[in-house]
Amino acid sequence: MSDPTTDPAFLRDPYPAYAALRSRCPVQQVPTGSGGHSSYLVTGFEEARDALADPRLSKNTAAFFAGKESGRRIHPAVAHTMLATDPPQHTRLRRLVTGSFTTRAVDELRPFIARTTDALLDRWPAGGPVDLVAELAVPLPVIVICELLGVPEPDRAEVRRWSGELFASGAPAVIDAASHSLADYMTGLIADKRSRPGNALLDRLIAARDGDDRLSEEELVSLGVLLLVAGHETTTNFLGNAVLSLLLHPAELQRLRQHPDEIPSALDELLRYDSPVSSATFRFTTEAVTLGGTHIPAGKPVLVAIGAANRDPARWPAPDTLDLDRSPAGHLSFGHGIHRCVGAPLAKAEADIALRKLLTRFPDLRLAVSTEHLVWRRTRLVRGLTALPVLASRT
Template identity: 45%
Template structure:
């Protein structure tokens, strides 16, 4: 059993016991968990491990059930469809577009922090870490300002549904919203990512309507949930040892290294998207039958002392490179550059507005989401000081 509040001891025990283990996955179905760095890194780039759910054994995988218009996304696709769609998105998801977001991201961070600093206290997850990335991704996609409260509500419900009926209602509402928004952008294109994707869909490298809608849906989730938790986890990691906070506050050039170390040490995605072997496949000396569910333990791999010396220690001076929090191979996170920019600006603004920031409760009272799929705080009460 993996303790979601502190999973790293369990991961260490699993790595010591062996490279691959039979476990119950996040959906309750039997899965194979790969725990060691070298095995995980190789598997992330192995074309014999498919992400297409049609390659799962019948009854072996019980993931989130989405309508086809939301399910036809890159996390469920192998080449050549994956290659075709990722190429189109890369053309629209340019470095220039990300760079142009720097100013708006900082202005949004400043606006969110003003009432927090005036009040002198806050819960940084709902008041800062969550609204910042939802604003950024809505700006990127071209979601109208008046629709954003509903947009965030649907997203939060899908991430932590009170029950299956509420989840289905949120999925249905979001599907109808996306269909209407795409149609509006097709009639009146603007300078946003959805308009660019529509142009790509209507040109020679076409996307189907379902692929287009699913792609917008995936960009929303990839650009929201993990960034929320990375902002929260980074803030906590810096506050956990005051010397870290003060070093980064005094020398902002350390911010990129701090964020990379947080992704290694306590990243928001403990597991990669599930895979299904196209043939009986040996990983770490264990033969996994074709079609069974394989989970690649990113969090476990990132704490593997054979790759990262003193891996359980947060080290601002650790040599950069190698962490797998954003994946590896053809499914490497498409939004990685934007995520790094968002988190760096979020923490930079926090250091400026609240240099004396401290936790408002003992760290032992902080609560983590009760799932091995996500590593994120439910709240982060702080005092501005």
């Protein structure tokens, strides 16, 4: 299988390719990279759900790549985050951050999210055009996660740039450099916070490290980087994809304009329909596994195609239709099992507030370009637009 990030047609609409792969077999071996390497690609919903929860599929990338010469220089704080660990290490690390992302904790952030959204929309030019990605989908989650962690405002633009470069498919040198910039920045920020403690989430993680040594220094830096990056990347793509989906489905858009209280229940269908996550992060088999009738030997990489699984007709009738009346419970856009996204409540709160204000303040919101002119990010892991030009008049 050739690299899909080099195919503009696949980036624009990957779902026909996913359907063709899934129809052949929901789990199949595919060539990846050069040198005869291969992975097992999962495109069926039940198979993907099973894979995400199977403890025989490890996320310990350090163990998998030990002794393998890759030529890469990704900083260990980025390469070996909580996402790349298994229990009991993963359990210990996750426990330290879950309290900051509960529904109750997120509800306390909603007034700040609302004020931030209004401030961003206030800057939109009357009538447009305006790039919704650059002027809302990117800055809103960046500001929120940086506020939560305690990242100073002057640093946020650069942090966002480094984060975006981590997903620069086909540019390993750019990815490696960005990983070191983020790790170095987080190391400096932690040192600064030690000298001037505050009440942000990062301060609480420092206290855990310095108080009873539940975190090593390396784990502290890594956890800070992960929260910073994961805290906005998915939400940025979620917002852009959701708005585009609604603009391309006028009846559903009008429905939410007239009944904004339905927006929270619509979020899961929008997530299912066009997931901001294309593929789950790296896994490999620690022993032989049979998945979807396919035998996978031990030591093989497994790629779980979230976007494909969310469009499986065996799970949802007419999966290529955006239907706000369907029950999309169980979609995999936030993952499944012990690695399910800890920040899901925050992402949904940001999307709920942003969509409510967007549809209320700009009732004639519409695309400023044809869909053929939209450009999608070249990355295997996430699915999102580089820009979304819209026209909007104020109420």
